[in-house]
Amino acid sequence: MGVSVLGFKIVDDDGCFNMGLLREILAEIVGTFFLIVLGCGGVQAACADKGADEALGSARILEIGIAFGLGIGGTVHLFSDISGGQLNPAVSFGLFFARKLSLVRAAILSVAQIIGGLIAAGIMKAIFGNAPGAVSMGTGISGGKGLILEFLGTFFLVMTVLATINSKRGHAAGYLQPLSIGIAILVAHMFLVPLTGCGINPARSLATNIIEGAIGGDFYAYILGPLLGSVVGGLIYEFIFDPHYGAAEKYTAVEETNGEATEMT
Numbered sequence: 001m002g003v004s005v006l007g008f009k010i011v012d013d014d015g016c017f018n019m020g021l022l023r024e025i026l027a028e029i030v031g032t033f034f035l036i037v038l039g040c041g042g043v044q045a046a047c048a049d050k051g052a053d054e055a056l057g058s059a060r061i062l063e064i065g066i067a068f069g070l071g072i073g074g075t076v077h078l079f080s081d082i083s084g085g086q087l088n089p090a091v092s093f094g095l096f097f098a099r100k101l102s103l104v105r106a107a108i109l110s111v112a113q114i115i116g117g118l119i120a121a122g123i124m125k126a127i128f129g130n131a132p133g134a135v136s137m138g139t140g141i142s143g144g145k146g147l148i149l150e151f152l153g154t155f156f157l158v159m160t161v162l163a164t165i166n167s168k169r170g171h172a173a174g175y176l177q178p179l180s181i182g183i184a185i186l187v188a189h190m191f192l193v194p195l196t197g198c199g200i201n202p203a204r205s206l207a208t209n210i211i212e213g214a215i216g217g218d219f220y221a222y223i224l225g226p227l228l229g230s231v232v233g234g235l236i237y238e239f240i241f242d243p244h245y246g247a248a249e250k251y252t253a254v255e256e257t258n259g260e261a262t263e264m265t
Helices: 019-047 058-079 089-097 103-128 143-164 173-196 202-212 221-245
Strands: 003-005 008-011 252-254 261-263
Touching: 008 089, 008 103, 019 058, 019 103, 019 202, 058 173, 089 103, 089 143, 089 202, 089 221, 103 202, 143 173, 143 221, 202 221
Parallel strands: none
Antiparallel strands: 003 008, 252 261
């Protein structure tokens, strides 16, 4: 039997582990691997000819944003019918707080995302001699300011994800989800890359910075900011905006049904 508290699913009705969950874990490992390779590979390509004291510049920021936006959008499309293409612990926990995912499932998939990110960042460092995409605060940005900025970027991303998967809006969410999320990622990077490096994903930030050995005193901003964004985004969308579309549907999760969502009561 599943466990719920105040309407939030803690444990799925079929327990913690099953073949469907194992498939989701693999999808999140591979998906986050692609995120790091494509997005952080874009950082490497954009900065390959950048001088040590040269400013990043708007052209490079745009190139990085496009690499992450299109890379993540494509990867979400690839795995959306298997695991939802979450690729980000902040998204996974945002789905929990929006009552779309169990807490145990969100935690397990978050670990899978970090594993996939570490594998990719390790390979990138072996190829390039460094882990491209490691995040750090820009000039004049303290850890506190960075936390707020990371919160804002993640809050926008989580709200975008929840809006695009909302079947009650009457649109083809399966087609709009990768495009909408890719655009949200692109815009967030154009805003945050020169300020915080645009983490907005604890799996990406942990993977690149652990492999690069760049865990500084202000790194807490890249964990707490996105997680706060997931909490606030999930709760606000579920309890303020989602009721606009009518009574909430039953909890759904991707199960072992060829990628189709099944009801879990």
